[in-house]
Amino acid sequence: MTWLTSFPQLKNAWLRDLQRIIDDAFRSFTRSYGDLIEGLFSPLQTLLIWFERLLLGTPWPIILLVVAGLAWGASRNLRVVIGSVVTLVLIGLFGMWDDTMKTISMVLAATLLSIAVGLPLGILMARSQRVQRIISPILDIMQTMPSFVYLIPVVMLLGIGRVPGLIAVVIYAIPPMIRLTNLGIRQVDPEVLEATDAFGSSAWQKLTKAQLPLALPTIMAGINQTIMMALAMVVIASMIGVQGLGQPVLRAINNQYFTMGLFNGFAIVGIAILFDRISQAWGKRLQKHHEARHD
Amino acid sequence: MTDPIGIEIRNLYKIFGANPEAHVEAVRAGMTKAELQARHHHVLGLSDINISIAPGCIQVIMGLSGSGKSTLIRHINRLIEPTAGEILIEDRNVVEMAPEELREFRRHKTAMVFQKFGLLPHRTVLDNAAYGLEVQGMAEAERNRIAMRWIERVGLNGFEKSYPSQLSGGMQQRVGLARALVNDAPILLMDEAYSALDPLIRYDMQTVLLDLQQEVRKTIVFITHDLDEALRIGDRIALLRDGSVIQQGTAQDIVLRPADDYVANFVQHVDRGKVLKVGAVMQAQHGFDALPEAAIAAGASIAEALQQMAASRLQALRVQDAEGRAIGVIPFQAAINAYTGNAYTGNAHTESAGTVA
Numbered sequence: 053m054t055w056l057t058s059f060p061q062l063k064n065a066w067l068r069d070l071q072r073i074i075d076d077a078f079r080s081f082t083r084s085y086g087d088l089i090e091g092l093f094s095p096l097q098t099l100l101i102w103f104e105r106l107l108l109g110t111p112w113p114i115i116l117l118v119v120a121g122l123a124w125g126a127s128r129n130l131r132v133v134i135g136s137v138v139t140l141v142l143i144g145l146f147g148m149w150d151d152t153m154k155t156i157s158m159v160l161a162a163t164l165l166s167i168a169v170g171l172p173l174g175i176l177m178a179r180s181q182r183v184q185r186i187i188s189p190i191l192d193i194m195q196t197m198p199s200f201v202y203l204i205p206v207v208m209l210l211g212i213g214r215v216p217g218l219i220a221v222v223i224y225a226i227p228p229m230i231r232l233t234n235l236g237i238r239q240v241d242p243e244v245l246e247a248t249d250a251f252g253s254s255a256w257q258k259l260t261k262a263q264l265p266l267a268l269p270t271i272m273a274g275i276n277q278t279i280m281m282a283l284a285m286v287v288i289a290s291m292i293g294v295q296g297l298g299q300p301v302l303r304a305i306n307n308q309y310f311t312m313g314l315f316n317g318f319a320i321v322g323i324a325i326l327f328d329r330i331s332q333a334w335g336k337r338l339q340k341h342h343e344a345r346h347d
Numbered sequence: 348m349t350d351p352i353g354i355e356i357r358n359l360y361k362i363f364g365a366n367p368e369a370h371v372e373a374v375r376a377g378m379t380k381a382e383l384q385a386r387h388h389h390v391l392g393l394s395d396i397n398i399s400i401a402p403g404c405i406q407v408i409m410g411l412s413g414s415g416k417s418t419l420i421r422h423i424n425r426l427i428e429p430t431a432g433e434i435l436i437e438d439r440n441v442v443e444m445a446p447e448e449l450r451e452f453r454r455h456k457t458a459m460v461f462q463k464f465g466l467l468p469h470r471t472v473l474d475n476a477a478y479g480l481e482v483q484g485m486a487e488a489e490r491n492r493i494a495m496r497w498i499e500r501v502g503l504n505g506f507e508k509s510y511p512s513q514l515s516g517g518m519q520q521r522v523g524l525a526r527a528l529v530n531d532a533p534i535l536l537m538d539e540a541y542s543a544l545d546p547l548i549r550y551d552m553q554t555v556l557l558d559l560q561q562e563v564r565k566t567i568v569f570i571t572h573d574l575d576e577a578l579r580i581g582d583r584i585a586l587l588r589d590g591s592v593i594q595q596g597t598a599q600d601i602v603l604r605p606a607d608d609y610v611a612n613f614v615q616h617v618d619r620g621k622v623l624k625v626g627a628v629m630q631a632q633h634g635f636d637a638l639p640e641a642a643i644a645a646g647a648s649i650a651e652a653l654q655q656m657a658a659s660r661l662q663a664l665r666v667q668d669a670e671g672r673a674i675g676v677i678p679f680q681a682a683i684n685a686y687t688g689n690a691y692t693g694n695a696h697t698e699s700a701g702t703v704a
């Protein structure tokens with residue numbers, strides 16, 4: 053009666069063969085195209101290094117000023133400004149300034165890349181039922197697949213370093229950007245679109261003068277989520293060589309440095325809150341004309 | 348300013364559903380809206396519409412909710428694709444226009460006012476009003492200058508920097524009207540443009556429209572639920588029911604000779620004394636031995652005629668055209684009959700009787 057208590061599985065030898073065949077195929081693919089693909093992604097390397105140099109090379113008082121300015125511009129709220137500055141000052145005092153700048157540059161690069169790729173994809177998805185049917189399940193897979201799993205092919209293709217890290221972060225963080233762009237555009241009032249049609253707008257005019265501006269608050273929510281997810285992924289991506297706050301966390305786990313882990317963890321939480329408050333406040337301000345509605 | 352242009356709607360059909368073409372023949376053969384719905388689960392939107400709208404004329408379309416008014420007006424600028432039929436404007440069939448041509452047509456020949464305004468909520472009143480010109484590619488300074496003129500004309504000075512959500516419904520509708528007028532298109536499509544306004548403002552906006560019509564003659568298609576509004580501004584009226592035209596003609600025709608009970612119901616509460624014109628109920632001069640001395644203009648209302656006759660105790664009035672020529676006679680009894688809605692006894696006016704569908 054063993055066939056009832058243990059599931060009848062394929063022969064072990066078969067499974068081993070299957071795995072070996074796929075692995076071999078992927079490995080030979082990597083050998084023949086790895087350099088080419090690495091070449092394709094080299095502009096990303098330049099972008100990342102440029103970002104990192106910018107943030108690390110700029111004197112800290114200027115960074116504080118810029119962050120304060122951004123917080124004020126986005127929220128017009130003094131509490132958000134003070135909160136942001138205090139967070140950064142504490143991070144600096146506890147000796148995590150450089151790691152934090154590296155993490156921020158990674159998150160910013162990943163967010164920009166997610167917007168650059170996700171916005172057009174979201175627009176395409178909103179325009180065509182078929183594209184939506186194709187992209188939706190892919191996004192589901194990207195979001196539920198444990199992030200460690202897709203680190204493997206990325207590392208096999210591109211090795212260890214910043215660029216594979218960035219790609220892993222983008223894969224993890226891009227789905228909300230695509231989804232919410234799609235949703236935002238689909239939610240635009242059809243009556244408004246009918247009016248733009250009636251006045252003879254071209255598809256591009258309709259997109260830029262009505263759909264995107266009206267979807268912007270939703271798109272902003274997508275950007276906010278993308279930033280948060282990128283930040284979460286940066287820690288995991290430190291396993292494949294991404295520098296920043298994730299590395300000390302990794303070291304702390306390996307060596308059971310409790311306090312070190314805690315400090316770096318708090319730094320991540322700190323900049324997460326900072327990013328969140330600033331981007332949400334900005335999204336809210338974009339929405340103000342809708343909120344004044346009383347009908 | 349462009350010359351007014353006419354609209355010719357011929358054999359227009361619209362069926363909503365998965366496979367509309369398959370059912371056109373059945374509808375042509377007389378299948379009703381209810382049958383089509385029950386048997387094939389398709390909705391009959393419009394059935395064999397034929398309306399010819401003269402250049403520079405205000406055509407009113409009336410009908411109960413769901414009778415197809417919005418569907419019809421959206422065919423004129425092809426916001427809805429017809430299932431069959433044609434719409435001729437300046438010798439071009441709107442139904443067959445290629446996308447680029449259609450876009451140019453919408454930019455320059457038509458402008459539309461929507462029942463629910465359809466304003467862009469993220470744009471100021473000024474930017475909303477200038478939208479049509481912006482789409483045409485006009486420079487900002489120029490289009491803002493034109494838009495400002497119309498914003499003032501509809502009485503919204505001082506609000507040009509406001510957002511739609513900061514305005515009342517009536518004010519938003521004026522923005523919609525300004526946006527349509529800014530385009531200076533020869534055809535103006537108005538889908539229940541005034542339904543959301545309170546009676547005073549509505550009367551006001553009707554006056555604005557009629558005044559405008561004196562200055563810049565446009566061809567206007569105007570949808571309304573309100574008979575008084577229809578009678579006040581409409582040169583001609585078409586009544587829709589279940590996607591078909593039940594009757595079309597002048598206001599006088601429809602009030603005096605309703606084609607059936609549906610139409611009669613529509614007109615039963617109208618103030619006939621004010622609406623009906625002497626010219627529409629007068630009788631031919633022959634058959635009268637001597638024409639009455641006292642005269643009244645053909646364009647006067649029968650209420651005025653009755654007043655005049657009662658005041659001077661007359662039995663009839665001579666009816667004159669604008670040049671003062673006698674063109675008919677209106678006996679007291681005929682005026683009373685028309686006023687009370689008793690069976691119309693006068694010899695029917697051939698010109699108007701012929702237009703009853």
Ligand SMILES: Nc1ncnc2c1ncn2[C@@H]1O[C@H](COP(=O)(O)OP(=O)(O)OP(=O)(O)O)[C@@H](O)[C@H]1O
Pocket residue numbers: 363364390391392410411412413414415416417418419
């Ligand atoms: N997209 C659509 N799909 C299916 N049926 C539709 C569609 N649009 C309109 N209809 C149907 O066509 C008919 C006419 O609708 P329409 O909106 O033209 O009426 P209306 O006369 O403008 O009414 P109202 O006075 O309420 O605005 C209705 O029976 C409606 O259900």
Ligand SMILES: [Mg+2]
Pocket residue numbers: 416417418538539
């Ligand atoms: Mg309607």
